[in-house]
Amino acid sequence: MVSSTEYGSHTWELLLTVDHQHEDVKKEISLQVTGDLHVGGLMLKLVEQIEIAQDWSDYAFWWEQKKCWLLKTHWTLDKCGVQADAKLIFTTQHKMLRLRLPNMKTVRLKVSFSSTVFRAVSDICKTLNIRRSEELSLLKQSEGTLKKKKKKDKNSKEPATEDILNLCNSPVSSGLPANPGLYSKTMTPTYDPASGSPASSTITWFSDGSSTERNCSILALSHPTCSPEMLAEMYQPRTLADKAKLNAGWLDSSRSLMEQGVLEEDQLLLRFKYYTFFDLNPKYDAVRINQIYEQARWAILLEEIDCTEEEMLIFAALQAYHVSKLSLSSETQDSTCESEVDEVEAALSNLEVTLEGGSKSNILEDITDIPKLADNLKLVRPKKLALKAIKTYWFVFRDTSISYFKNKESALGEPIEKLNLKGCEVVPDVNVAAKKFGIKLLIPVADGMNEVYLRCDNEDQYARWMAACVLASKGRTMADSSYQPEVQKILSFLQMKNWTMCSQAASEPENVDMKPECFVSPRYTKKFKSKQLTARILEAHQNVSQMSLVEAKLRFIQAWQSLPEFGLSYYIVRFKGSKKDDVLGVSYNRLIRIDMATGDPITTWRFSNMKQWNVNWEIRQVAIEFDQNVSIAFTCLSADCKIIHEYIGGYIFLSTRSKDHNETLDEELFHKLTGGQE
Numbered sequence: 001m002v003s004s005t006e007y008g009s010h011t012w013e014l015l016l017t018v019d020h021q022h023e024d025v026k027k028e029i030s031l032q033v034t035g036d037l038h039v040g041g042l043m044l045k046l047v048e049q050i051e052i053a054q055d056w057s058d059y060a061f062w063w064e065q066k067k068c069w070l071l072k073t074h075w076t077l078d079k080c081g082v083q084a085d086a087k088l089i090f091t092t093q094h095k096m097l098r099l100r101l102p103n104m105k106t107v108r109l110k111v112s113f114s115s116t117v118f119r120a121v122s123d124i125c126k127t128l129n130i131r132r133s134e135e136l137s138l139l140k141q142s143e144g145t146l147k148k149k150k151k152k153d154k155n156s157k158e159p160a161t162e163d164i165l166n167l168c169n170s171p172v173s174s175g176l177p178a179n180p181g182l183y184s185k186t187m188t189p190t191y192d193p194a195s196g197s198p199a200s201s202t203i204t205w206f207s208d209g210s211s212t213e214r215n216c217s218i219l220a221l222s223h224p225t226c227s228p229e230m231l232a233e234m235y236q237p238r239t240l241a242d243k244a245k246l247n248a249g250w251l252d253s254s255r256s257l258m259e260q261g262v263l264e265e266d267q268l269l270l271r272f273k274y275y276t277f278f279d280l281n282p283k284y285d286a287v288r289i290n291q292i293y294e295q296a297r298w299a300i301l302l303e304e305i306d307c308t309e310e311e312m313l314i315f316a317a318l319q320a321y322h323v324s325k326l327s328l329s330s331e332t333q334d335s336t337c338e339s340e341v342d343e344v345e346a347a348l349s350n351l352e353v354t355l356e357g358g359s360k361s362n363i364l365e366d367i368t369d370i371p372k373l374a375d376n377l378k379l380v381r382p383k384k385l386a387l388k389a390i391k392t393y394w395f396v397f398r399d400t401s402i403s404y405f406k407n408k409e410s411a412l413g414e415p416i417e418k419l420n421l422k423g424c425e426v427v428p429d430v431n432v433a434a435k436k437f438g439i440k441l442l443i444p445v446a447d448g449m450n451e452v453y454l455r456c457d458n459e460d461q462y463a464r465w466m467a468a469c470v471l472a473s474k475g476r477t478m479a480d481s482s483y484q485p486e487v488q489k490i491l492s493f494l495q496m497k498n499w500t501m502c503s504q505a506a507s508e509p510e511n512v513d514m515k516p517e518c519f520v521s522p523r524y525t526k527k528f529k530s531k532q533l534t535a536r537i538l539e540a541h542q543n544v545s546q547m548s549l550v551e552a553k554l555r556f557i558q559a560w561q562s563l564p565e566f567g568l569s570y571y572i573v574r575f576k577g578s579k580k581d582d583v584l585g586v587s588y589n590r591l592i593r594i595d596m597a598t599g600d601p602i603t604t605w606r607f608s609n610m611k612q613w614n615v616n617w618e619i620r621q622v623a624i625e626f627d628q629n630v631s632i633a634f635t636c637l638s639a640d641c642k643i644i645h646e647y648i649g650g651y652i653f654l655s656t657r658s659k660d661h662n663e664t665l666d667e668e669l670f671h672k673l674t675g676g677q678e
Helices: 004-009 039-049 118-127 142-156 156-164 200-206 209-222 227-231 239-248 286-303 308-328 336-348 408-412 461-471 485-496 503-507 521-528 531-539 549-563 641-654 667-675
Strands: 012-017 028-033 059-063 068-070 088-092 092-100 106-112 138-139 164-166 266-273 374-384 388-398 399-403 419-420 425-431 436-445 448-456 569-575 582-586 590-594 601-606 610-616 621-626 628-635
Touching: 012 039, 028 039, 039 059, 106 118, 118 667, 138 610, 156 336, 156 436, 156 667, 200 621, 209 286, 227 521, 239 569, 239 582, 266 286, 286 308, 286 503, 286 549, 374 408, 388 461, 399 408, 419 436, 425 461, 436 601, 448 461, 448 601, 461 485, 485 549, 549 641, 569 610, 569 641, 582 641, 610 641, 621 641, 628 641, 641 667
Parallel strands: 012 088, 092 266, 106 164
Antiparallel strands: 012 028, 059 068, 059 088, 092 106, 138 266, 374 388, 374 448, 388 399, 399 419, 425 436, 436 448, 569 582, 569 628, 582 590, 590 601, 610 621, 621 628
16 A cells, blocks of 8 residues: 555656747657646746747636636645646637627737636726726627628628738737726716827827737727628517527636636627616717717617617717718817807717616705695507507606596596506607607506507696606606606607708708618618608607717717617516526616517516526526525526526616726626626
8 A cells, every 4th residue: 555645756748839930849758747836836847848939927727628728836746636637738819809899890919818717807898998898798699690690791702801900919908907097976077078099198008000000099989881682681680589690609707718618719799798888988988988889870770779760860860960071180189168068068968878777876865755746648448359548647757656536536536557667668659750658557466468549638647747757757757856857868869860851952962971780770661762761760860960079979978868668678588487488688777578479568576676696506506585585596598597587686786886986896796796696
């Protein structure tokens, strides 16, 4: 028998592979090691054996069989579990990666393949000058979304390679820390607030040279959109199941790129994953605002989110005649006056989205009596035989409930019905041209959702009641400080929709140099002729023609946020006890169970009512517990359940952000909320 100390002292042979570019030097080296040798000592022994003089500081061991990095250099081989059959590769931690940005531009830069994706994205965003990196993540395109693109790629490989921006010389890409001054709130503006173009002084944060200045401009400015032919080639989801494919490939933020099978020179999508755009500031966020705008623009063009014909024309007008024209105009490079900056910053107050939809202010009206609304509205109830019963009642909105009475005089008595809106879905049903101002309420009941339609008489009445309903659905009253901004936001959006036909635009649409098919989704291209589309986009443009470039982008984002489906990420799930598949919509403040066949919401659960959530990793089941003894459990069929678990935890994490804090993130808290106990 051999004693344990004698056994531990015995050496054994370990074959190591060195990832280097020198063809004349062997790549496989055999070393005699012992189990008590630490990883750092192994690295030292290996470097001494390699006959290459170079900087090895970025190198680390990658364990091929176990798909993990050996980054704890003080650990011994025994503690790591490394034995003679282990296949260790000595390779660089920073490797080249291609990223497709929301504006469809591809950048090539060095990224850490050994850090968690959360930290890697943070470094990427520093390179690209995008604040609030926690809102973004990396996405692998699923095979289903690539099918339509394959034919195009075969015929047009050359143009695709020409479009790549090389950012591999930037400080972060080289593995160096970015200067924290880049994100200082007290520094002078890094971008022109009106045009969004980078100021020349900003270039020093990236590197030097005219090529970097050009690259910054490409990221901060919008460029002419693609042709209708290219648009037709891109993946367009037709059903909820198709939309679920778009969200299947999110990478795990708690693991590294290498651990998730990403290889050097692979292409991933950099996208805004969480739809809570916090602290948008045109002084520092030109790239961020532009990339959010571009993600919204492509989501609308590719019909990833539904909108009405009226809304599509607004989006087209903001794109075609504003952002595209102003981005190409040299006039936008001029500095803006202070009043324009103030207007943009005022517009921003309506844009910010947090988990609860606004900041709470300690003003006196919040703690005194709660205001109420009282007015005549039409109640529309869908009948089973496809008929609608429309009748006028006297409605009173108090706290988070709506009561309605036969008339104003009977309001002192018992109401005909009282509707509690807490946790309901509020959907706008508006056509400004037809003077239709409706509010669709989907109120949770024991066996599903109770549909109620309210019809208002005019824009002002609609804005007040709609804002009250939106706040009530989140459990807040009209005394909340976000009520008036919500009313103004709704009125602003209605004003953009309210246009009259310009005689010149109507009579001479052919004189305008414009391809309208580039600015609307294929559905509307098929519905209208080119001249008709041009004329209608010109009509819509009248209400946005005086905006600056950044204001136009912010209005576009604001209009996108106003769409009923905004911020919903879809997954196909099977609920515990159910015999059929459903769609789960994950939003910044709620989960929605949706009927897969009809697309109708079945039940809504708000994060504010959530007590706890966890995952049974053995059966891959997510279980969530809410107030009032409500609990749900489901398995995810269209993606790994870890993705939904991370979405929920991520939104909870983002709700803890505050402007009062510095911009350093609590990465440990993020991983605690999103990582799970696998």
